[in-house]
Amino acid sequence: MTVRAGWLLSAGQTRADTRLVPLGTMVPESPMTSRDGVIAGGDPLAATGVGPMQVQIGTGRAIVQGAATQGAYPVAVTSPETLTLADGHAQYTRIDSVVLRVYDELYDTDKQTAVAIEIMQGAANATPTPPTVPTGALRLWDITVPAGISAGTGGITWSSALADRRRYTASYGGIIPRGWGTSFTGAYPGQYRDNGTGLDRWDGTAWQPLTPSVGWTAVTLASGFSNNGNAQGTLRYRRITIAGVPFLQLRGGVSWATSGTIPNSGNLLASVLPANCRPAALTSLPIAAGGVDIKLDAQTSGQLRLIGSTGVTTWAALSGVQYPLDA
Template sequence: MTVRAGWLLPEGQTREDTRLAPIGTMAPEGTLTTRDGVIAGGAGLAATGISAMQVQISTGRAVVQGTSVQGSYPVTVTAPVTLTVPDGHAQHPRIDVVILRVYDTLYETTQQDAVQLEIISGTPAASPTAPSTPSAGLKLWEIAVPAGTSAGTGGISWATALTDRRRYTSAYGGIIPRGYSLSFSGYYAGQYRDNGTELERWSGSAWEPVVKPIKWNPLPLPAGLTSPGHSPTQYAIHNGRVWLRGEVLHTTGGSIANGTTILNFPGAVPLPVWLHLPVGVGTIGNGWPVAALTGRTSMTLNLFQGAVAPWSIYLNGVSWAP
C-alpha cells in the first residue's frame, strides 16, 4: 500500500507499517485530542502539477485527528500519489482541496477501513471559497480551478493555482514548525512554536517572543544639553534590568551651572552604576570623577572652573536592576 495508517485496520498492520507511521505522544490540542498536521522534514506531502489536470503529492508523514473519542491516526505516504482534478465549471471558478483522509468503519457509515489522498471539489461561484474538511481529514493544499478549465483548454496553471495549506505538528514538548497559518492558540503554558523568524512561548493566554525585543523610551535632557540624532538618550526596562544608551552633549555657550540635573532616571537606582566624565570637565553629584548612583533618581553635574563646551557623556551599556 502507498498510503498507510497505524492502528486503523482491525488486523494486518505490519511491523513495517508500525515503523513508518509517526507513533508517539504528539502535541496536544485538548485532553484527548492531538494537533494534527504534517511531520516536518524535507518536502513532506508537497504538491507538484505534472500534467494539465493532474497533481502529484510527494511522500511524507502526518497525524490525522478524528473525533475526541476516535483519537488520532499516524499516517505515512510511502510513494508519490497522482490525483486528477475534475474539469472546471462552465461559468464560475472554484477552489478544490487536497486532503489526507481516514475512513474507519467503527465511527462512520463507510464500508471500508482505509486512508487515502483525495480531492474535494468546492462549489463554483463568482467568489469561491474552499470546501470544509471532513472529520478525520487533514487539509494539505488548495487548488484554484478557473471556469472552463480542462485538458483540452490547456489545463491548470500550476505555478499560480496551488496554495500551501499544510500545517505542522510535533511530538509532545517539541517546537511546532511554522505552517501556513499562525492563527492558533497554544494548548498548555510553556508550549513553543517557530513563527518563521523567532521562537515563541505560549504564556497561557498569548504567544510571546522567547527573546523579547527591547522597547526603548526617550530620556529627556534639561535645557543646555542635547543628544545627537544618531545617538539619542534613551532607557529601557528589559529582562529585569534598566538600560541606558545614547550621548549627552554640551556643545554651545560657556558652562552649565553647578548642581544641574542632567539625567532623570525612571526610578531609584538600587545598585551602583558608574558613569564616566571626560577628563577635566567636572564631577558627578557626589564629588567623584565617577558616580555611584545607588538610591538616586537623577544625576547632577558639578563642572570644574573653566570647563566649557564642547564635551559629552556616553551612556551606552549602562544598566541596573530595577
Template structure:
C-alpha cells in the same frame, strides 16, 4: 499500498505499517485529543504539477485526529500520489488536497482506509476553501480558474497552490512554522515562528516571544593589566545575559600624548580573560580636558587611537575608558 495508516484496520496491520507510520507522535490539544499535522523532516507532502489538471503529492508522514473517541491516526504516504483536479466552473473555486482517514467503526462511508484526495470547493466570485470532512488534514489549496481544463491550458500552477500544511511533533517538541496561525494547546508549548522562539501563554491566550530567565549579574574589580606608561586607579566591570559594561580609571605615568595630526595607536592595557568583545569595538576615553576613542580588540587588548587635536593628555592626568557591548 502507498497510503498506510496504523491502528486503523481491524486486522492485517503489518510490522512494516507500524514502523513506517509515526506511532507515538503526540502533541496534546485536550485530555483525549492530539494535534493533527505533518511531521517535519525534508519536504513532506510536497506538491508539484504533474499535468494540466493533475497535482502530485510527495511522500510524508502525518497524524490525523478524529473525534476524541477515535483518537489520532498515524499515517504515512510512502510513494507519490497523483490527484486529479476537476474542470473549472463558470466562476473560480478553491479545492483542497487532504489526507483523510475513513474508519467504518466511526463513520458511515462504508470503508476503512487512509487516502490522499481532493475536496472540491464552491465556485464563486471570491472563492474560499471548502469545509473539510472529519478525520482529515489539509495539505494544499488549489485555485481553479473559471473554465480551466486540459484543452484551455489547465490550472495556472505558477499561482494556484497555497500551502496549508501544519506541523506536529512529539509532546515537548518545538513546532516548526506552518501555514496556519494555530492557538497553542497548553501553557509552556513552544513553536518556531520565522526563526523566533515563541511560548504559548495559556492565561493570556497568546503566543509570546520566549525570553530566557534573567541571569544573575557578574561583577569584577580586578584583572585589568595596564601597559607601559599607565597605572590603574580603579576598574569595574559588570556582565549580565552577555552584555558587558566596564569603566577603567587610569593615570598616565608616561610622556605626554597629543594629536596634532594623527595620534599613533598607544597600548593602554588588557581586559581580564573572558571579558573581551567578540570583535573589535570602539570605546570612549576622556581625561576631562580632551577626549578620544580607544579600540578594544577581540584579544582583550586596548589601544588609545584618537585624541582631541591640540589637547595634551599630560603625564599624571587621569583618564577613563568606558564601553558597553554584547559578547
C-alpha cells in the same frame, strides 16, 4: 497501497484502545486529542503540477485526528500520489483542497475503512472559498481552479494556483515547526513553537516570545535633530523580552545646533514608534546630555521627548536606555 494508516486495521485489541493510549504521544490539543499535522523533515507531502489538470503529492508522514473518541491516526505516504482535478466551472472560479483523509467504518457514515489523499472540490463562486474539511481529514494544499480551465485550454498555472496549507505537528514536548495557520492557541503552559524568527512559549493565556530580534531599527528624527550626538552613533531601537516582560532598548545619540534650546519642543521623532514598541503608561528616564542631566519621556503615543533645562548644550545620549512596555 501507498497511503497507509496505523491503528486502523484490527490487530488483537480495539483500534480505539490502541490510538488513545499514550504511545508515541503527539502534541496535545485537549486532554484526549492530538494536534494533527505534517511531520517535518525535508519537504513532506509537497505538491507539484505534473499535467494540465494533474497534481502530484510527494512522500511524507502525518498525524490525522479523528473525533475525540477516535484518537489520532499516524499516516505515511510511501510513494508519490497523482490526482486529477475536475475542469473549471463555466463562469466562476473555485478553490479545491488536497486532503489526507482517514475513513473508519466504526465512526464514519461512509461505512468504509480506508486512507487516501483526495481532492475535495470547492464551490464555484464569484468569491470562492476552500471547502470545509471534515473530521478525520487534514488539509494539505489549496488549488485555485479558474473558470473555463481544462486540459484543452492549457490547464492550471501551477506556479500561482497552489497555496501551501500544510501545518506541522511534533511529539509531546517538542517544538512545533512554523507552518500554515500560526494563530492557534497553545494546549498547555510550557509548550513551545517556532514563530519564524525565534521561539514562543505558551504561558496558559498567550504566546510569549523567548528569542527577541537582535536587529536594530533606526528612527526618523524630527527637524532640527541629527544623529551621532556625543559620537554615540545613530539613534536606533529594538523590542526584546526579559523574563516574559516586553522592553524597548535604545542606543545612539542626537545633537542640535543651539545650546539651551532643544528643537521641536523636545519631540525627537518625525515618525512615532510602532504600536508594539510603545509603553502602556508614560515612562520617564534620566539620560546624559551636554552640560546637565535631563530626562527622556517615552510616551504612550510612541513619541520620545527630551525634557531639558537652560543649561543643556547641544547633545543627548540614549545608549543604554531600556524600559518596560507592559502596564
